[in-house]
Amino acid sequence: MHFKKISLWLLSFFCLISLSYLGLSNRQSSSNSTTIDFFNQKPEVAESYQHLAKLYQKSHPNIKIKVTTVGNSNGASALQAKFISGDAPDLVMLGGLPEVDRYHNRLISLDNMAIQKKIIPSLKSGGRIYGKILGIPVDLEGYGWSYNKAVFRKAGIDVKQIHDYASFKAAVQKIASQEKQLHLSGIFAFNGADTASISSFSAQFLSQAYHNNLTKAYHSQNLDWQYSKQMKAYTDLIKKYNVQPILSVRYDASVEDLFFNGKVAMVPQGNWIIPTLDGLKKNFTKDNLGMLPYYVKGRSKIMTGSSWYIGITNEHPAKEKAAKAFLNWMYTSTASENVIVNEMRYVPATINFPLSKLPDPVSKEIYKIGTSKQASVPVHKQFPNGFSQEVIGPNMQRYFANKMSWQNFIDQTSRKYNQLRQIQGGK
Structure with a gap:
């Protein structure tokens, strides 16, 4: 009996020591x-970024990536609130x-990051200000007319014959002449309710005036x-060939219903609609999506750029090295590449990416154009704060509704733009 008590006491003692060690180890x-x-x-x-975070944490157990997502026009104010409250992200x-x-x-400054050598040159100025690169482009986007190949095919439109505004207009008129037979609600689904699309x-x-220099545009x-x-x-x-009333056409309906279901021939969108379309029907993009440019100043290529840039804050110096490592991993690792290209359906913002790895023809076309000497970068993300939502969007809506002349549209938009620049800076 005495022996059993000693044995139990020793067992309890060693368990206590083991638990203490484990607790210390976990705390360390x-x-x-x-x-x-x-x-x-x-x-x-958002889910894809959570996926990337988990992948990174598997190979970097001492690093935790916490992803906070706020968007749909509320992101800017939410981010500002975080900085003001002292809870700035990394x-x-x-x-x-x-x-x-x-x-x-x-x-x-991100100038000295090794990844800079791989970023597409035409995208860099969107993250550079006051002589420093403070942001790295998230992806490469193409902007133009997304067209439904099935509708074009039924209407007898040969895309190879469209090479300028005149031939584009002729194609639109040809489709319009068959609108009833094709069961169309309109030729275009321009979402006039959305000021971002107008911008x-x-x-x-x-x-064109800024020659791919977004800093100059700003x-x-x-x-x-x-x-x-x-x-x-x-x-x-x-105005003439859009689904009516044009000011009631919203983004989601224009893509997920009108375009996807072949009720219109075209929407003025870019490759960001690809995940939505393929989510509705597998391989829809591969089989049914094409893109045409706006023909301006003889331009025959779609515009390519990046709407978003990732920066690293200086709020937590002890975390800067780890933040740089994660950012570099997102742009260089095979595991990250698979998520970004096949799950997010991003076109990479880096040079020398193998075309064979891009999963659809539109993405391949955007990458070829965006990395070529013919690349042309849009400037709307460099407009002053509030300009898209409060000035050019509403003014264009007034023109659509015949409540403003074209000359008044130009005059009032120009005046407000200048006022906002004077107030906000960017000088």
Whole structure:
């Protein structure tokens, strides 16, 4: 009996020692771990960023990636609130130079990161301000007319014959002449209710003056209306052949119903609609999606750029090295590449990416154009804060509704642009 008591006492003692050691070990492991807060403004890829975080944590057990997502026009205000409250994230997704500028004193320079050598050159100026690169482009996007191949095929449209505005207009008119037979609700599904779409549409005609230099566009005090005639021609074509009422057409319905179901021939969108379309029907993009450019100043290629840039804040110096390592991993690792290309359906913002790894023809076309000497970058993300939502969007809506003349549209939009630049800076 005495022996049993001693044995039980020794067993309890060693268990206590073991538990104490494990507790100490766990505390040490916990104290050595680092949490990187990543603020994401793209809700449609929130799950994919969570997937990337888990993948990274598997191979880096002492690093935790916490992804916070706020988007749908609320991201900018939510991010600002985090900085004001003293709860600034470590990695931030920023929407163009206005946001990069707003936080430039709270971002570290990324000039010396090795990944800079791999970034597509035409995209770099979207993250550069005051002589420093403060943001790395999230992806490469193509902007133009997304067309439904099935509708074009039924209408007898040969895309190879479309090479300028005149032939584009002729194709539109040919489809319109068969509207009833094709069971169309309109030729276009331009979502006039969405000021962001109006803003990106305007960039097709307002970007040429800046020669792919987004920093120059951001510093510009005035808009360049050199191609306003072409802009008016396209706008009037949209007014005539769009689903009506145009101001009631919203983004989700235009893509998920009108375009996907073949009720229209075209939507003025880019490759960001690919995940939605393929989510509705597997391989829809591969079989049924094509893209046409806006023909401006002889341009025959779609515009390519990046709407979002990722920066690293200087709020937590002890975390900067870990934040850089994660950012570098996202752009260089095979595991990350698979998620970004096949799950997010991003076109990579890096050079020398194998075309064979891109899963659909549109993505391949965008990459070829975006990495070529013919690349043309849109400037709408460099407009002053509030310009898209409060100025050019509402003014274009007034023109669509015949409540504003074209000349008044130009005059009032120009005046407000200049006022916002004077107030906000960007000089």
